[in-house]
Each structure stands twice: as structure tokens, then as C-alpha cells.
Amino acid sequence: MKVWILRHGEAQAQARSDAERELTRHGREQVLQSAAHLMGKPVLRILASPYVRTRQTAELVREALGLTEPVVLTPWLTPDSDPRQVLTHLMQDHADGDVLLVSHQPLVGTLIGLAVHGNTQHAQPMNTASLAQLSGDFPLAGAMALDSVQHV
Secondary structure (H helix, E strand, C coil): CEEEEEECCCECCCCCCHHHCCECHHHHHHHHHHHHCCCCCCCCEEEECCCHHHHHHHHHHHHHHCCCCCCEECHHHCCCCCHHHHHHHHHHHCCCCCEEEEECCCHHHHHHHHHHHCCCCCCCCCCCCCEEEEECCCCCCCCCEEEEEECC
């Protein structure tokens, strides 16, 4: 199984709420650069946080890859979600194939740390639109390998 983890592109500094912040023009360009690293990869589905900037990021990637399956919005991919719950959801509902997660810091960094090192104390630094590729037999704490990280 492969799991790609993408942090959303650069977003507006202010909006009515954090969840309503939209991607900037630069953020859209960043996302398309990251999407280029996914070309030819076996991404079966995209799961994203319901926040506006992550929905926009996920849709840009979906379109760039030519995927027909819609983006699945999941409330367990928000910035302060528990990375253990993310691994549980992946194991229960998505262990059958390769998946792209589109989310936020601090979740993306701590999720990678948990999946690779078995704890959240070794969080992976992730800039806006950074893309990490993990692989393993199962999405379990400490059971995955960090194959690559692309920063734009």
C-alpha cells in the first residue's frame, strides 16, 4: 500500500474563519507542481479535509491526474485531528488501495512521524504543497516507510 500525504497550497492569511481560507494564486501553482510528482502513480482515491483550501487543493490534483472518482471529504483530516484516528480510518476503510490524503499542519507532519517512527514526537517538516510518499503492508504506527518528500 502507498499513501501520499499532501499539505494544501499557500492560503489567504485571513478569512471569516480558518476553515474558509482559500488558496492564493501562488498556492494553486504550488499544488500543480506537486501534482506533477503524482503523474503515473497509482492513486486510487483522494481524501481531503473539508476546509476550503484543502478541497481546492484536492480538486486541482484530481483534475491534473484525470481522476474521475470524486474527492472524499473526511472530518478526520482537519489540522488538529488525531493522527492515530487517521491511521485507524485508513486501516478500516482504505487499506485496499493507494490513497492521497490532503490535509494541514500540524496533522500531516505528526501523521508521517507516527506512521514511520511509531510516535508523534518525530514530526516530518512539511511546507505548503509538500508531498510525502509512504509505503507499507498496512497503515499502522511504525509500520510504514517514508519513501520520499517533495518540497516546492
